[in-house]
Amino acid sequence: MYSIVRKKQLNETVMLMEILAPQVAKKAEPGQFIILRATEDGERIPLTVADYDREKGTVTIIFQIVGATTKVLSTLNEGDSLADFVGPLGRATKTEGLKKVAVVGGGVGCAIAYPVAKKLHGQGCEVHAIVGFRNRDLVILEDEFRAASDKLVMMSDDGSVGEKGLVTDALKRLIESGEQYDEVIAIGPLIMMKFVSKLTKEYNIPTVVSMNPIMIDGTGMCGGCRLSVGGEMKFACVDGPEFDGHQVDFDEAMDRASMYKDFERHAYEKTCNLFQREVE
Amino acid sequence: MPNMSPVKNEMPSQAPDVRNKNFDEVALGYAPETAIEEAKRCLNCKHKPCVGGCPVKIHIPAFIEKMAEGDFEGAYQIISEASSLPAVCGRVCPQENQCEKYCVRGIKGEPVAIGRLERFAADYHNARVTGKPQKPESNGHRVAVVGSGPAGLACAGDLAKKGYEVTVFEALHLAGGVLVYGIPEFRLPKAIVQKEIDTLKELGVSIETNVVIGRTVSIDELFEDGFEAVFIGTGAGLPKFMGIPGENLKGVYSANEFLTRINLMKAYQDERTTPIMHAKRVAVVGGGNVAMDAARCAKRLGAEEVYIVYRRSLEELPARKEEVEHAMEEGIIFKLLCNPVGILPDETRFVSGMKCVEMELGEPDASGRRRPVVKENSEFVLDVDAVVMSIGTSPNPLIKDTTEGLDVKAWGGIVAEEETGKTSREGVFAGGDAVTGAATVILAMGAGKDAAKAMDAYIKSKE
Ligand SMILES: Cc1cc2nc3c(=O)[nH]c(=O)nc-3n(C[C@H](O)[C@H](O)[C@H](O)COP(=O)(O)OP(=O)(O)OC[C@H]3O[C@@H](n4cnc5c(N)ncnc54)[C@H](O)[C@@H]3O)c2cc1C
Numbered sequence: 046m047y048s049i050v051r052k053k054q055l056n057e058t059v060m061l062m063e064i065l066a067p068q069v070a071k072k073a074e075p076g077q078f079i080i081l082r083a084t085e086d087g088e089r090i091p092l093t094v095a096d097y098d099r100e101k102g103t104v105t106i107i108f109q110i111v112g113a114t115t116k117v118l119s120t121l122n123e124g125d126s127l128a129d130f131v132g133p134l135g136r137a138t139k140t141e142g143l144k145k146v147a148v149v150g151g152g153v154g155c156a157i158a159y160p161v162a163k164k165l166h167g168q169g170c171e172v173h174a175i176v177g178f179r180n181r182d183l184v185i186l187e188d189e190f191r192a193a194s195d196k197l198v199m200m201s202d203d204g205s206v207g208e209k210g211l212v213t214d215a216l217k218r219l220i221e222s223g224e225q226y227d228e229v230i231a232i233g234p235l236i237m238m239k240f241v242s243k244l245t246k247e248y249n250i251p252t253v254v255s256m257n258p259i260m261i262d263g264t265g266m267c268g269g270c271r272l273s274v275g276g277e278m279k280f281a282c283v284d285g286p287e288f289d290g291h292q293v294d295f296d297e298a299m300d301r302a303s304m305y306k307d308f309e310r311h312a313y314e315k316t317c318n319l320f321q322r323e324v325e
Numbered sequence: 326m327p328n329m330s331p332v333k334n335e336m337p338s339q340a341p342d343v344r345n346k347n348f349d350e351v352a353l354g355y356a357p358e359t360a361i362e363e364a365k366r367c368l369n370c371k372h373k374p375c376v377g378g379c380p381v382k383i384h385i386p387a388f389i390e391k392m393a394e395g396d397f398e399g400a401y402q403i404i405s406e407a408s409s410l411p412a413v414c415g416r417v418c419p420q421e422n423q424c425e426k427y428c429v430r431g432i433k434g435e436p437v438a439i440g441r442l443e444r445f446a447a448d449y450h451n452a453r454v455t456g457k458p459q460k461p462e463s464n465g466h467r468v469a470v471v472g473s474g475p476a477g478l479a480c481a482g483d484l485a486k487k488g489y490e491v492t493v494f495e496a497l498h499l500a501g502g503v504l505v506y507g508i509p510e511f512r513l514p515k516a517i518v519q520k521e522i523d524t525l526k527e528l529g530v531s532i533e534t535n536v537v538i539g540r541t542v543s544i545d546e547l548f549e550d551g552f553e554a555v556f557i558g559t560g561a562g563l564p565k566f567m568g569i570p571g572e573n574l575k576g577v578y579s580a581n582e583f584l585t586r587i588n589l590m591k592a593y594q595d596e597r598t599t600p601i602m603h604a605k606r607v608a609v610v611g612g613g614n615v616a617m618d619a620a621r622c623a624k625r626l627g628a629e630e631v632y633i634v635y636r637r638s639l640e641e642l643p644a645r646k647e648e649v650e651h652a653m654e655e656g657i658i659f660k661l662l663c664n665p666v667g668i669l670p671d672e673t674r675f676v677s678g679m680k681c682v683e684m685e686l687g688e689p690d691a692s693g694r695r696r697p698v699v700k701e702n703s704e705f706v707l708d709v710d711a712v713v714m715s716i717g718t719s720p721n722p723l724i725k726d727t728t729e730g731l732d733v734k735a736w737g738g739i740v741a742e743e744e745t746g747k748t749s750r751e752g753v754f755a756g757g758d759a760v761t762g763a764a765t766v767i768l769a770m771g772a773g774k775d776a777a778k779a780m781d782a783y784i785k786s787k788e
């Protein structure tokens with residue numbers, strides 16, 4: 046169960062894995078996520094579905110090695126199995142009736158934005174993809190995005206790839222140049238989604254963002270994934286993970302995401318030390 | 326000759342200031358001689374009022390009679406005619422509101438310690454069973470059980486014993502429901518729950534973890550896959566919050582999250598990577614078993630001061646009496662007639678305190694309990710750095726939203742016939758907290774057993 050059939054390092058810190066999970070692959074849709082445990086006594090972590098192959102029965106995940114769990118996960122190899130892999134969770138992206146959409150992805154969030162772009166493109170919607178990375182070395186899924194969009198704009202913080210600047214600069218320029226989007230879908234760091242939403246609000250363009258808060262069960266039991274949307278409490282795992290970007294309280298979400306920062310740094314260092322010792 | 330001592334034989338327990346630093350079981354169980362002595366307090370009344378107080382009608386005087394004779398296995402057999410989880414219920418049932426409430430010995434002293442005797446018989450049996458239970462011959466019918474809490478486990482067990490091929494689907498990575506993620510180790514050792522689950526597997530029940538019904542597979546698809554009847558035992562659902570300012574600050578947990586991190590994810594063990602806040606001063610809001618468990622866990626994680634904040638008085642506390650006593654002994658501070666009105670942030674947006682008001686009891690409300698009303702100008706700030714909200718749950722809409730024709734009540738609970746668990750959808754039965762809202766292990770177990778009977782009748786009626 047849940048064996049790793051393909052593993053690929055996309056850049057220095059981002060890894061792709063294709064996992065055998067036929068039940069999940071059968072149902073997965075863009076926008077949904079899974080929860081996995083790498084090992085028997087590991088943490089449960091949510092990751093968004095990056096791709097799926099219903100015939101092969103596989104689900105692709107793309108993750109950044111940021112904490113203890115992703116570190117452990119990254120050391121597993123093709124042929125190894127994950128302890129647990131449950132999903133698909135959350136609601137799928139609503140794509141019906143959209144004719145022209147700007148899909149904005151930032152960093153590893155592009156892994157989540159890609160299947161959405163692919164689905165929209167596949168159903169005949171005009172897709173403008175705007176993807177941003179810190180620098181050239183961190184670029185992922187460039188070819189995939191090119192194939193799944195009618196226009197691709199790449200941005201980077203240092204100008205080492207695409208144009209120098211933020212995704213919001215590119216989006217603003219497109220809007221100003223007269224492009225009329227039915228919707229903007231923004232997926233990436235909270236701060237990016239916050240500023241994309243702020244921008245589109247000025248132009249009154251409906252905007253969907255994908256939230257990935259702290260989660261445990263992913264079924265609506267623990268309440269850890271709660272966030273404020275339009276002043277109301279929502280649970281990302283049952284009500285989301287996608288929400289109206291104009292309604293989400295991003296500042297609060299950013300706050301909550303930092304709850305275990307110290308703890309995680311500590312756990313990460315401990316895990317790294319452990320690997321270090323094994324290697325030595 | 327009955328033992329006429331007016332008080333129960335005391336339960337040997339870890340000392341309060343020792344146990345509030347570890348997660349080992351608090352109550353250690355009777356010795357055989359004590360069990361016999363306690364059993365002899367039973368008068369074996371003709372009219373058996375205790376049985377009337379038991380939600381699953383265990384033949385209490387009959388099993389106690391066996392205990393008094395020293396036939397502990399015989400006692401266990403009598404209990405297990407009516408109960409699927411004696412070792413669990415002996416530990417967590419609110420006996421003071423059930424069997425023991427009606428015990429005649431309770432009129433002029435303490436009732437017979439029925440719960441402790443039940444626990445003893447079950448532990449005695451569990452320590453000695455050899456060999457595996459016989460897997461019954463299959464009757465060729467397949468049934469599905471959704472959720473592996475006490476309701477699901479009881480339903481699965483009874484159906485398996487009748488020869489059904491039972492598959493239990495569980496959303497989490499571990500079976501057991503609240504018994505594994507909610508109730509802490511020090512009250513219900515997880516090895517006991519695991520044993521019940523192993524027994525089910527030996528009976529031929531297949532347990533599929535990591536399957537969320539309504540997402541991974543829908544109820545309709547279960548029928549398409551050839552299951553002839555489905556039992557829904559998905560539990561109480563999403564945690565409620567109060568709707569006061571500050572509930573999304575860092576350091577505010579729902580009891581479910583707090584307890585899941587500790588019990589399911591074992592955040593109290595050093596080698597685990599599950600994060601949890603080791604707060605110094607913790608307020609737990611609520612007065613049920615869940616609140617007591619959260620408070621006692623917080624203490625065990627090293628908090629110096631832990632408060633139970635409850636808006637009514639001691640008398641109305643809904644938790645089991647024993648849990649309240651244990652909590653008090655362990656140094657939990659009870660802030661009664663006290664209600665939070667807001668949670669305050671520090672400059673990094675962690676909790677720095679909780680603003681509360683004092684309450685007094687007014688006229689009785691619809692539930693018959695006296696309604697707490699706010700005392701004027703009584704606002705004060707409780708100095709805490711973490712808050713655990715334990716004020717109840719509301720049903721998870723996942724299955725309702727994905728199952729056409731499944732009726733739910735206005736508050737979200739699944740509509741099910743009390744005696745049979747029958748829902749508005751043919752072949753679909755339900756029971757436990759998903760139907761009643763948060764209740765008790767024994768009621769959930771009883772509902773699972775009743776539904777198993779009805780599902781058997783339903784499938785036979787179609788043959
Ligand atoms: C902390 C705590 C302490 C308690 N203490 C006591 C006590 O001392 N005494 C007492 O009698 N009662 C106590 N209770 C209450 C008691 O535990 C519950 O009433 C009882 O467990 C309900 O059983 P259940 O089978 O209905 O649901 P649960 O035990 O909640 O089990 C439901 C299961 O279904 C799974 N599930 C949910 N949705 C899905 C889905 N869509 N697909 C697949 N699986 C799903 C869940 O993951 C869970 O494992 C306590 C509860 C808590 C939380």
Ligand code: FES
Nearest residue numbers: 263265267268282
């Ligand atoms: S992750 Fe637990 S409720 Fe959403």
